[in-house]
Amino acid sequence: MVLLPFSARNTSETNDWNGSKLKDDSKHYKLLVVGGGAGGLGAASKFARKLPRGSVGIIEPHEDHYYQPGFTLVGGGLMTLRETTRKQEKLIPSGAKWIRNEVVLFTPTQNMVTLDGGEDISYDYMVVAMGAHxxxxxxxxxxxxxxxxxxxxxxxxxxxxxxxxxxxxxxxxxxxxxxxxxxxxxxxxxxxxxxxxxxxxxxxxxxxxxxxxxxxxxxxxxxxxxxxxxxxxxxxxxxxxxxxxxxxxxxxxxxxxxxxxxxxxxxxxxxxxxxxxxxxxxxxxxxSAPKALRKSPFADKTGFMDVDDGTLQSKKFPNVFGVGDCMNTPNAKTAASVSSHLKTLDRNLTFAMLGKKPYFKYDGYASCPLVVSKNRVILAEFNSKGPLETTPLNQGKPAYWAFLLKKYFMPALYWNGLIRGYWNGPATIRKFSRLVDSKKRQGVL
Incomplete structure (x- = not known):
């Protein structure tokens, strides 16, 4: 864990992006995360461990949090809706503040968002993780x-x-x-x-x-x-x-x-x-992107957040980053892609907070476990260039082992890894499996 130095952290008298002092710290956050889905919780969890208590705010209006990748199984009678549901309050990372409301207006020139009801919240840095509606x-x-x-x-x-x-x-x-x-x-x-x-x-x-x-x-x-x-x-x-x-x-x-x-x-x-x-x-x-985002200065002509598809940094506002389905990156909109988003965000937002230029690139990873029966799955993993598979097995073939991953392992990984900011995607496992496969081909193993 990288603990940000004092100069990059919040204090009792916080400076905004332009250097002016804010009088009401209860309405100002070093990092404001808009959205409490997979990307928002993952991002908040990572930085709540790096920044002092109370420095991270999460704006999320909903009481229930759903493991949406499980809906396919719920609709097929292979999982219950209750198994895919958790109370949001139990998922908010320790040290972060849950703001149970929604953003209706972004004013990034002032580092400000307006909530439903008219309250303004300011920030030094912001992560937009509003998902797709x-x-x-x-x-x-x-x-x-x-x-x-x-x-x-x-x-x-x-x-x-x-x-x-x-x-x-x-x-x-x-x-x-x-x-x-x-x-x-x-x-x-x-x-x-x-x-x-x-x-x-x-x-x-x-x-x-x-x-x-x-x-x-x-x-x-x-x-x-x-x-x-x-x-x-x-x-x-x-x-x-x-x-x-x-x-x-x-x-x-x-x-x-x-x-x-x-x-x-x-x-x-x-x-x-x-x-x-x-x-x-x-x-x-x-x-589509949520209404407030579609109408914001962050949006491109499609309404999705306009970010650099490598660094995930807003093209117009360098203290703002995106994560998840709300962005205009070319990857498929899946929970699996969020894991690699978070890996990229963790490094690049940290660089930004330290006054350095973000340079780490998102690899475009996404995954879609294609359930083709009640016990077989084609484990599709890819980016915009083609397959980006993790295992040395034939993932294009319907397999029972892939179904077991989908039904049992992936939900556990989501609840205990992804939304808690610990799971950064399978890139490291992929490199290891390719090394092992290469050694086997060479007769070393």
């Missing part, structure tokens, strides 16, 4: 449809258990799983839900009554080429109708109808549409 509202009729029979989504803690109930009550017809045309959290989640549903329906003896459709806006089944063929084989074995270049734009519950806009080869919308009647419809919602 589910935007069911961008699909006409989706919000209303989620409250009707047959329509659900594993993305929402309020509807994930409904998915399992719907699958268990399903008797026949079209079961449709959608992937949106736009940013999405955990890009593999819609097809994971589809595969698990196939397994459940087979166990129930009603699979022959189902026409299962995976409708994706992409031009192929998955965005990382290395895993396309294995997933195509899974879909073919399960008799899943994969329809590409289709974007869900409307749901009509009076007719149990889902309308898809057809996309051209470049992913642009056309005037052509396709309507499909459903008995079961799982929505993969598009996502």
């Amino acid at each position: 589910l935007r069911f509202d961008k699909i006409k009729g989706a919000l209303e449809a989620l409250e009707t029979p047959g329509v659900c989504s594993n993305y929402s803690p309020f509807h994930v258990e409904k998915h399992y109930r719907e699958v268990m009550n399903f008797q026949g017809g079209n079961a449709i799983y959608t992937y949106p045309n736009g940013p999405i959290k955990c890009a593999g989640a819609p097809q994971k839900a589809c595969y698990i549903t196939d397994s459940i329906l087979r166990q129930r003896g009603v699979r022959e009554n189902a026409h299962m459709i995976y409708a994706t806006s992409l031009d192929k089944i998955f965005g990382v080429e290395n895993y396309v063929k294995p997933l195509e084989e899974v879909a073919q074995e399960k008799d899943i109708d994969v329809r590409t270049r289709r974007n869900l734009i409307e749901i009509d519950t009076s007719k149990n109808s889902a309308t898809f806009q057809l996309l051209d080869e470049n992913g642009a919308a056309t005037e052509d549409t396709e309507k499909i009647e459903y008995s079961l419809l799982h929505i993969g919602p598009p996502c």
